[in-house]
Structure formats: C-alpha cells, structure tokens
Amino acid sequence: MTKYLIFNNSLSTGKRNSPGTPEAVACEIARAVDKEAKGLYDYVAYSANKPEATLEVLKELPVYSINLTKRKIDLWHKDALPILDKILAVTEAIENAHDSITSAIDDLQFDSRNSEIFHEINFAGEIDIDRAFNRIDNQSEYIFASMVKSVFGLEYLSHAQGVTP
Amino acid sequence: MTKYLIMENPPSSEEFNKSGSREELACAVVKVASLHDYSADHYIAFAVENPQASWAFLKDSVKYTVEIDDLREEIWLKEIEPLLNESEKLSEAIAQAYSVIFDAAENFDMACKKSKNFQDIALSKDMDLDYAFENIGNTSMTDISEKVDEIFEVKSY
Numbered sequence A: 001m002t003k004y005l006i007f008n009n010s011l012s013t014g015k016r017n018s019p020g021t022p023e024a025v026a027c028e029i030a031r032a033v034d035k036e037a038k039g040l041y042d043y044v045a046y047s048a049n050k051p052e053a054t055l056e057v058l059k060e061l062p063v064y065s066i067n068l069t070k071r072k073i074d075l076w077h078k079d080a081l082p083i084l085d086k087i088l089a090v091t092e093a094i095e096n097a098h099d100s101i102t103s104a105i106d107d108l109q110f111d112s113r114n115s116e117i118f119h120e121i122n123f124a125g126e127i128d129i130d131r132a133f134n135r136i137d138n139q140s141e142y143i144f145a146s147m148v149k150s151v152f153g154l155e156y157l158s159h160a161q162g163v164t165p
Numbered sequence B: 001m002t003k004y005l006i007m008e009n010p011p012s013s014e015e016f017n018k019s020g021s022r023e024e025l026a027c028a029v030v031k032v033a034s035l036h037d038y039s040a041d042h043y044i045a046f047a048v049e050n051p052q053a054s055w056a057f058l059k060d061s062v063k064y065t066v067e068i069d070d071l072r073e074e075i076w077l078k079e080i081e082p083l084l085n086e087s088e089k090l091s092e093a094i095a096q097a098y099s100v101i102f103d104a105a106e107n108f109d110m111a112c113k114k115s116k117n118f119q120d121i122a123l124s125k126d127m128d129l130d131y132a133f134e135n136i137g138n139t140s141m142t143d144i145s146e147k148v149d150e151i152f153e154v155k156s157y
Helices: A022-033 A051-059 A070-113 A129-134 A140-152 B022-034 B051-058 B070-114 B129-133 B140-151
Strands: A002-008 A043-047 A064-068 B002-008 B043-047 B062-068
Touching: A002 A022, A002 A051, A022 A043, A022 A064, A022 A070, A022 A140, A043 A051, A064 A070, A070 A129, A070 A140, A070 B070, A129 B129, B002 B022, B022 B043, B022 B062, B022 B070, B022 B140, B043 B062, B062 B070, B070 B129, B070 B140
Parallel strands: none
Antiparallel strands: A002 A043, A002 A064, B002 B043, B002 B062
16 A cells, blocks of 8 residues: 655646556546546645655645555546546536527527517526526535545645645 | 418318418418417418318318418518527427436436445436426517417417
C-alpha cells in the first residue's frame, strides 16, 4: 500500500501526473469527490515517500491523502469509472435537454413576435423551464462522491484549503 | 368568402381532398381548431355550392363549417402554418428531452446494479422527472387553436 498526497494545482504550474499512474488515479478520485474540481490540472499527487512530496509540502500543504493498492486502482478503473461516466452522461443529458427546449421556445417566440396576429401572445409565459429543471433531483454525483470517499478512503486534511474545502 | 362544410370521411370512401386545395385547407383548419389528432384524411370538405354539400346537409352529416377567402388563406400560409411547425417542434423537444434524461438515468442505474460497491445508488425513481416536466407543458397549440377558431369562424355541429 502506498500513501499519496494530493495538492492543489493549476495548468500554469506545468505539473501533471502521467495518465494511468497511481498518482493520476489519486487525482481522479479527488476530483470525483470534490464537487467543484473538474479540471484535469486541479490536482497533482505525489507518493508520500518520494522527495517530490517533501518538496511540495514545503511550499504548500496537501489537500487530501489516500492509500492506494493495486486492488483499489483496479476497483477504480473497473467499478467506479464506468459509473462516473454515466453520471456525466446524465448531467450532459439534462443540460442538452434544457438547451433544446429553450431553443425551441425561442424559435416559437421569434415567429410569434413577427406575426401580426400572434404578436401579443406570450407563448413562453406558461413554460417555466428553469423552475422545472431545478426540480430534477439529480443527486447521483453527490451520493457517488460520498461513496467514493468512503470506499477509497480519501482523507481530507482539515488544515488545507481544497478547491472546495 | 366561401363557406366549407366538413364531414367525416369514412375509411371505405375513395374520396380525398385535392392536395393544395381550399378543401384540404378547410380540413387542416378544423384539425387545429378542434385540437384533434386525427389523420389528414379523417375529414373531407366541400364548398357550400358543391352539390355534395347539399347531400351532406340532407344527411345531417356536417360536423364543422369554416369560412375561407384569399386573405384567410394567406394568413394560414404565412402566419399560422409556420407557427404550428414551431409549436410541434417545441412539443417534440420536450418529449425528446424527457426521454433522453430518463434513458441516461436508467443507464446510470444499470451501471450501478452491475457494480460491486455502488449497487445502492439508484436515480431514475428518485429524480422526480415526471414532477419536473409537469411545469413544461406546451400550451401554444391551445392559443393557436383559439385564434384559428376565431379567424376562420369555425362552427361545430
């Protein structure tokens, strides 16, 4: 088992974990748990017993720590990632649905505004699309984040300021 | 201005409204005004001066009458038809949106069921999709229907 320290990062630092490495998996897990961190470069991880981790700690304290084994890494790839993909698909479906209905309402409104007969009718008035979409209770991301944190033992280090503390 | 009589066109009938004719327009007007989802051939129309219209009167089979002249035909083609198309597109967008979100949620649920660690998560039953979509009713067709009824002086019998 290896302990990894996960630090805040940004694109401008030039630091990045190679895809497929345990360090990259540690960052993927942190991103899945953090509700705001979505960028590939939001985190960078180092094995706790490597000098890079020590050097990084001197500059900034880590946000998370996680113990990873090969079994946990396999579990992430085979069990958690497919679900994360589906969560993203649900979120995307909701966003696309909102956009397509809004666009259809706009087209209808445009035609009616240019009509001599129908220009006084507010066709969009009865359709409260934002209210409707706010009612779609998509808790999948939150529940999944909470379970990932528990299953993979991601530890938030309370002294640190994460993307979402 | 010409009055058109509209009656039901039995499936066995070999009569149809000529494509692009005012009789066909009269039936389209009735379909919108009555908010029925009948096929285009469900009704057949005759101008009031047509001898078949007299027969329809005698047989008491007239369901609707509508008034059509050049101006009303132009209104139909330039204003009502494009708006009907947009209204249908909106209804399709709403139906498609519901279906796409529901399918994505079901795919998520299936992935969770197959999982070792995330079996307890389920989304499609808990996301209140039906409740949310109750607020996205497309009432534009009703508004258009009321105007069509008024403009074409649709009378039902």
